[in-house]
Amino acid sequence: MVPKFKPSPLRIRSFCTKTVQQNPHHWPIKQITKTNFNESLSEIKNHISSSDFIAVSLQNTGSFSSPWHRVSTFDTPETAYLKAKFAAERFQILQFAICPFKLQASKVIAYPYNFHLFPRDELKMGMPSYSFTCQTSYLTAMAKEGFDFNTCIYDGISYLSEAQESTVKVRMGNPMAVDHATKSSSSPALSVADTVFIERVRSRVKHWKNACTDSDIKTEAALVTSLRKIVLGGEQFGSRPSMTIDVCSERQVQLVLKMLEDFSDVLVPLIIPAKGGGTQAVRAVLTSSDEDKHLLKRELQTFEFEQNKRVRGFREVIDLISASQKPIVAHNSLNDFTFIHSKFLAPLPPNMNEFICSLRLAFPQVIDVNYLLKDIGPVKKMTNISATIAYLKNRFFAPIEMEIPNQANENEGKIHGHNVVKICQLFGKLCSILKITPDAIESSDDFLASAINRYANIFYSLPGSSQEPTNEEIRGWTNDKRKVSCEDVVFLWGFRERISAGILKNMLQGSHEVFAEAFNVRMVDRSCAIVVFGKPGLSNTFKNVMNSKEVSGPLREMVSDGLKAAGYETYQRVCSSGLWESALADALDKALASHNCLSEAAYETKQSEIYLSNELINLAEL
């Protein structure tokens, strides 16, 4: 693209120590794959520890499969979380961009990295993920940006979540050094069987140890050595002789370990975990001296360290971010952090509260730029970062200088991951507009922290302008915001497909007296609409009418044609029991069907009603 005679921007960059880049397409974002991952780690670590904030941005293989799976204004935080959870569990992260940055007055100093990920099953254990879903539209869009799928799949960095790592450790059956926690200090009374067991093992160990230390062995023939090995059950551990003692229970493990303490001058006990958890055997390794013993212990430690590093892969970076405890800036935090939690921490918990608690342990401060935006005023339909930046540029004078210190980028190919830098830029702008930037760098971090704290950890806020769908289907809704209680919302389905909200509203208007009062209709997808009643209580009247025999007139006609209605609690049940049918109408039908045969039905509805009455969702005005 760059003509030959023109010095490429990359070349220039490599000569200066600092560059200020305003054109997003020239931002030097370091692209990281399997090949340069290890060598970049220490550099990233330094940048993370010296930064004020860390921006993250993900490129996933999809987000929502059906229109109604998208998080929308009629979602409560709970249903929004369940939708995000469903997506996070199915789709995959292909690119993970992180950008540690510093804010200095009107300057953002950023160190962007873009990691290419692929969930390769390095250990042949079906991890990190057995399979994942791709949405063709996402892949096509990535292809348009010039994304290299071959690099990603051949050379992407794999990873394991924390939860997976701990199961892997057990399953790999690598010998573990005995730490003091596993040694129980209390010595329970020995039964006869125990004593017999110990004595038998002790004599075997003694025998074996003597045979090994016996210098005569060296002169023996190979055949004899190998015979001896078979007879004594000795084997090699690295270069050292070792012996495996089979155990049948955790108690025997304790007994063996206790017994081995008598030989602690030269023997190092190791625990061989069983595949299904627990212990398979205890291995005693013979060392020649105290020094050798320490050496062995160190060897074991480095071995474990290397192994862990290999197993963790990209999660090393997540761990670094988590360990730094720096505030994290994201653009669509609910979406991004459900993905992060499910891929790098542990499977997602069943509800939002547990999710927030679990996430907070790893990332204490998460700031969503969308939430900051809300303090500025009614910014509508800002799902796109570039559009938001342009919007702010027109309205506020808050110039932000982007400084991206040189990172020699050997990869002359396409540069991906611009979004993360844009998030930094947007965040910088917002901070300056909202005056939460410290004027001087010297001012303490505390000030910043307290100012930022106000915005942290809000994943899904009710006046959710940022979450507002930009689809045409909600055209005709004006922009006044009003909170609507879930109680006043009724889901309607079973009408002719491809009906418009306007026609449906007309049809309803004359059908029953509840529709004499103000109400509004909005399509959720082609199969289902929501009706919002202006006056409290009418929704219940309507639902009761729908279920009674007294239904009459035009409404009866519509019901006979298949019209159905359900309250918000049915929708919540759809989300919580994972009925992710492609049409919401089918999902609601299923939820009703499974609900009808539950004996505790009455109990459950009562509960959700209590829950609902405190629950407000944000809907556009009626």
Added chain:
Amino acid sequence: MKKRWPITILYRAFSSSTTSTTASFPLKHVKKSNFDSALSSLRHHVQAADFVAIDLEMTGITSAPWRDSFEFDRFDVRYLKVKDSAEKFAVIQFGVSPFRWDPLKQSFITHPHNFFIFQRQELPLDGAAYEFLCQTTSMDFLAKYQFDFNACIHEGVSYLSREQEDKALKHVNSTYEDESLDSWHSLKEIRDTHLFNIPDILFAERMKDRLSEWLGGLLRNRDGGSEVQPSFNDSKQQFETIFFKMRPAISLNGFTSHQLLLIQLVVRKHFKDLAYLRVSGENSCSQNVIVYIESESDKKMLMKEVKDEQKIDAEMSIKASIGFRHVIDLLSSEKKLIVGHNCFLDIAHIYSKFFGPLPLTAEEFISSVNKYFPHIIDTKILLNSNSILQQRMKKSSTSLSKAFSVLCPQIALGSKSTHLALQPSVKVEVEVDDIRSSNWNSGVKHEAGYDAFMTGCVFAQACSHLGIDFKQQSSSENLAHNEKLREHVNLLYLSWTNGEIINLSTGNRTSESLASNKRKNHYPKILFECIVIVWGFPSHLKAWDIRECISKVYGPTSVISVYHVDETAVFVQFSRAEMVSKFLDLKGSLDRNNDPISVLHPLAKLLEGGNTCAASYETYKEICSSTVSKVLFADQAKAVGIKWKTKLVESSDKTKEHESLRKVKAVNSDPSCGERTKNKNFDDVSNDSSYSQLSSDEIIDSFYTREAKQI
């Protein structure tokens, strides 16, 4: 083969185009750009061909480990597993290699095509987004063979299935039928409210003036002079006078959508002889025009004209997105003999991707496949079921690459190598883009085009071993009707694991007979009514523990085998069918009684943790039929909505009651209320209702006495 590796890698890496050098295997790579030309040439090749070999590359095989093919798969379960795989994964490469016997050269001529395919959502169809599953290991496997994912996603040929096409056409039809007057109505009710603010009113007034000015000028011109209104055309190019369908019209440019709405309102309110239209222009961006109409009937005519045109456009774009399906339609309409290697899954993929959703049962599937493809031959079956060929294969494995190297060494190694004239060999020449070659290096395994080529070569050679003389075979005769092949046509492995073969033309299922010497049945005959599936047991229990645990209750010969479905579930095969219900009854009662006595029961070890569930084989089938795929079977069962712990079965000989009971069960999917009613129903339905309860009690009793004796 391995030694040739570096060359092939280089080839793949550097030549993404279709150029073929002598060093590499000549293969025609087809992508979006050269699809149309490739299709027309392929059409001729297929029409002239004696048979067509095919091969597919997919993004995965099994959506969960427990969906893998097992020896314990009954044929209907096997079909459900294949169905699941074909529905979830995508086909990303399709190899088609038509083979034609050339009597002059006394050799086969083949034209191996390698299509990269990738379904894009090109039509604005509503509903779910197109998505597919990727199995991580399969992707890694493809990567190992240097699969070019970029070629596939960036430049792959898209397609529409017949069903999708029908749906899209229907959608177009209904759109252009409905929209007649609806759109005007709905517009009115929403938009009338907008004229409340002053700027809007002023703008509307201005537009009204301009339009009447234009209209006045137009009428004046028609009456008198022919000059165009200069004053009007000057106004910023926003109003451009054009001719639309032989009528004078204004094309509106540079207005905001809100302004366009206001103009639309003005036109409708004040001008009887103007019509506002929104049409899609040549370069697919929409154009807003105001057309002069002479009368109401003229308006109707105009509307109809525009609508018809739009409809045709829409239909054209649907036709244009059929894409790769043309190849499948070609294969189907030519009724040629299709040759594949272990191709049941391939056929299922072809069906679900290019025809429509897979039927619910294997029988329906088979009969409709037979309609679309009347003659299919599977080389893997051919090699295994014929003794002559087995001899030729020297009992080696019947994997494609192995069969190829054993049966066609002269082709596998390239013709330039010394002729191994030990066996009569069929000559094969490759022609790509009118360049023939009989000289090449081996291609890349697991590239669909090359795999299809290998399959075809194996088939040709196998035919010759079977005594089919191509020299005497007249070109008009269909190879599928050859009597030496007839017994092999339309047989497919339903499952390679247990050698079950299905006949596509009759629907009959047979177990592999001839090859049984190679495949010793490790397992005794599997009786599905003797099988219980158990899941959710403590993770440290292994097959052996479970066997021991159950044997303690029913005796050492009661359990024939315990087979791990995955780490969370096992099949337990009992020696007799009635033990299934006995076991389930016993387990059910143990679930309910949580007293110290049941804790001492030998089964308690299995039930530890309280999450152990058990049911008959039918439940396993039900779980397999779900569209959900969780990695672990226990999670899957939960996701399918199973909340009970034990599903009792009726005695198997009462077939009549079978149905009624099943219905009852279907309703009672909930445990707490279900368990009770189910038991009650047992009493109602079965005559010896006490039987099941009694037998389990007996067992418990006998156990206690034994226990007592020991103490």
